[in-house]
Amino acid sequence: MTELPRIPLAGVIGHPIAHSRSPALHGHWLRRYGIKGHYIPMDIAPQDLAEALKMLPRLGFVGINVTIPHKEKVLALADVVTDRAALIGAANTLIFRKDGKVHADNTDGAGFMANLRQYAPHWAPNAPVALFGAGGAARAVIAALIEVGVPEIRIANRTRLRAEQLRSDFGAKLVVHDWVHAGEMLRGAGLVINSTSLGMTGKPDLRLPLEELERGAVATDLVYTPLMTQFLIEAQERGAHVVDGLGMLLHQAAPGFERWFGKRPEVDEALRDAVLKA
Structure with missing residues (x-):
């Protein structure tokens, strides 16, 4: 049989x-x-x-x-x-x-890059990136950004030690900033990423001063519940091109x-x- x-x-x-x-x-x-x-x-x-x-x-x-x-x-x-x-x-x-x-x-980093290519095809890895958060998702994103040749990744985390650990693991392209001065990271950044859980349904919003956000920069959030977090709403109001986290x-x-x-x-x-x- x-x-x-x-x-x-x-x-x-x-x-x-x-x-x-x-x-x-x-x-x-x-x-x-x-x-x-x-x-x-x-x-x-x-x-x-x-x-x-x-x-x-x-x-x-x-x-x-x-x-x-x-x-x-x-x-x-x-x-x-x-x-x-x-x-x-x-x-x-x-x-x-x-x-x-x-x-x-x-495949998280590949998913992140594919989402960017689909919804922000004009983005090019020729300017600094500002990254908020230093957890597992941040590690995947950093590896992918380094692979495509981003010149500098500015990173801030509420616990600075975790961001310092990432710099130790991934090298000199990472520049660690204090969380309280995180708004300064946006100056000249072509891509701004929230990899924290802040902004997720049931969590506090990611509160960032966005005065330094470049008009036309890409802002993306790895959170996808809700699709449009407060961070993305405020970034869009300041002229950023926003990409939600569902595509990742x-x-x-x-x-x-x-x-x-x-x-x-x-x-x-x-x-x-x-x-x-x-």
Whole structure:
């Protein structure tokens, strides 16, 4: 009797996970391309992470996305880690290979750049960048900006020590500024990025003096709930070209989907609408 091929399974692990938009995102692509597969959200506690990574491939999973609090810990559990995931110190995409090895990658920086290319195609990496925040998302963004040749990345974080650590990790292109003088970072900056959670629904707004913001500069927020944060609203009022954070989520998902399901998916307005309605 011929054995039927297994239906490929993928998903996202985190703790908690109920808020994730990834199932709506990948579900849209699976339906759009008529692929027999499933994408499942899984709440996995930290103490169960290692066991889950051993079990999921046996259950038919071809890969998973990884979110908080597992993005750093999966690196130690993977067999193969890409250079960019190692540099960033976190993985958001795992591929369960046919040879049994777990392959870890980080597509957040690529997603960030693809979002910029789609919604601010005129931006060029020839002026300083101002970056607020020094968490995992900031690390991915910094790695991507350095790769495309940005000359200087000015960074401020409420805890200065974390920004200093990033300068130590990524080198002299990073210039650390005090949070209280963060407005000065905007002078001459061609791109301004909020990578903090400030401005997210339920959190305080990112309060920045924007007097030094260059007219025509690009302002982007990694927050996407709400789509237009107070920071983006105020930046737009001062003549900046604004890019919301939803596109980064959509673009970072595409490489994983392609590896798991064998189809390079399209990031378009239909996808944005499907995720926003979820």
